[in-house]
Amino acid sequence: MGPSGSGKSTLLYTVSGMNGMTAGEVIFCGRNLGNLKEKELARLRLNEMGFIFQQMYMLKNLTVLDNIILPACQSDKIRESRKETARRGCDLMHKLGIIEIADNEISEVSGGQLQRACICRSMINQPGMIFADEPTGALNRAASKEVMEELTKINGEGTTIMLVTHDVRVAAKCGRVLYIVDGNIKGEYNLGQYKSREELRDREKTLNNWLLELGW
Ligand SMILES: Nc1ncnc2c1ncn2[C@@H]1O[C@H](COP(=O)(O)OP(=O)(O)O)[C@@H](O)[C@H]1O
Ligand SMILES: [Mg+2]
Numbered sequence: 001m002g003p004s005g006s007g008k009s010t011l012l013y014t015v016s017g018m019n020g021m022t023a024g025e026v027i028f029c030g031r032n033l034g035n036l037k038e039k040e041l042a043r044l045r046l047n048e049m050g051f052i053f054q055q056m057y058m059l060k061n062l063t064v065l066d067n068i069i070l071p072a073c074q075s076d077k078i079r080e081s082r083k084e085t086a087r088r089g090c091d092l093m094h095k096l097g098i099i100e101i102a103d104n105e106i107s108e109v110s111g112g113q114l115q116r117a118c119i120c121r122s123m124i125n126q127p128g129m130i131f132a133d134e135p136t137g138a139l140n141r142a143a144s145k146e147v148m149e150e151l152t153k154i155n156g157e158g159t160t161i162m163l164v165t166h167d168v169r170v171a172a173k174c175g176r177v178l179y180i181v182d183g184n185i186k187g188e189y190n191l192g193q194y195k196s197r198e199e200l201r202d203r204e205k206t207l208n209n210w211l212l213e214l215g216w
Contacts, residue, residue, distance in 0.1 A: 001164075001171055001211065002180035008164040009133050011180065015162065016049055016131045017041045029128065047077040050122030050130040050159075054137035056114050058106045065089050065102040068120045075125050085124075092120040096150055112143025119150055123159070130154070132163035136170055148173055152194060168211065172203040179214050187214050 002008050013019040015026055017033040026033040029048060033041065045051075058067045069089040072078045078085065093099045096116040101109045109117070115135060122130050132151065136144035144167065152173050155161050165171050173194045179187040189210050191203055 001166070001177060001216070002186075003216075006180045007183040008180055010183070012131050012133055012162060012164055016051070017045060043076075046071060046075055047125055048127050048129065050125070050127040052115070052118050052122050052130065052132040052135045052163075054134040056118050058114065058117070060106050063103050063105065064098075064109060064114075064117050065093065067106070068092065068117055068124055071121060072124045078125060089120065089124060092123055093117070096120055097146075110143070112139055112146060115139060115143065115147050116150060119147065119154070123154065127159070129160040129162065132161060134164050134166065136165065136167060144170065156193075168204055168208050172200060172207050177207065177210075179211065179216070181214075 010019060014021050015028070017026065017028070017036070021034060028044070031044070033044075036044065058064075059070070062070070065086065069085045072080075072085045072088070073082070080088075090099060090102060093102055096119060098109075098113050098116050098120075101113055101117070106114065115138075118135075122132075130151075135151070136147050139147060148170050151161055151163070161174075163170075163174070171177050172191070175191055175193050177189045177191065178185050179189075187210070189207065191207065194200075194203065
């Protein structure tokens with residue numbers, strides 16, 4: 001979290017190897033990203049990282065399902081037939097509650113559905129880590145809650161998620177919150193793993209107080 005222009009996206013894109021760095025190092029799965037060539041980085045991102053953005057970057061001439069499975073068609077990690085890939089894509093869509101829009105055009109579905117499709121796409125290559133830059137930024141409250149519930153579920157199943165958000169309700173579901181100002185980490189709060197809805201209100205309050213102290 002942090003004010004606009006504080007460097008949240010920059011941190012996310014540096015850790016994921018999309019931005020180069022001028023100092024320090026990023027070790028991802030035991031590999032120093034600073035030592036990798038552009039091609040190796042692209043391969044690592046395709047195979048081991050998933051990305052979700054506020055802007056959804058779906059290809060308009062493909063159906064929702066085809067958008068979701070596209071990264072698997074490009075990957076050399078996933079060795080399976082196109083049919084198997086499509087089946088996995090459908091399984092993910094089913095899990096995220098959007099199977100009914102598999103064959104729809106991008107322009108035919110709602111923002112909440114599309115963002116859930118983006119989550120499916122980010123998971124299709126079974127990455128160890130998902131990066132999400134304000135994934136609920138363009139969504140209304142209800143859709144935002146649904147998307148966050150899905151991300152929490154995925155996280156509970158073992159995928160690490162690093163996300164940027166302006167929303168305390170979203171952040172309250174995270175285990176660890178960093179607050180960034182002017183490119184520096186100004187504070188860190190360890191909320192611990194989010195387990196049940198009953199604790200959500202308390203987590204929101206705790207986080208809110210901490211953020212106010214930091215001048216949020
Ligand atoms: N650690 C840093 N050192 C120097 N410049 C930074 C750093 N982090 C961010 N910036 C610069 O600050 C600007 C805003 O960063 P950005 O990541 O887009 O902010 P946010 O996502 O928090 O709104 C960018 O131009 C970026 O190059
Ligand atoms: Mg940003």
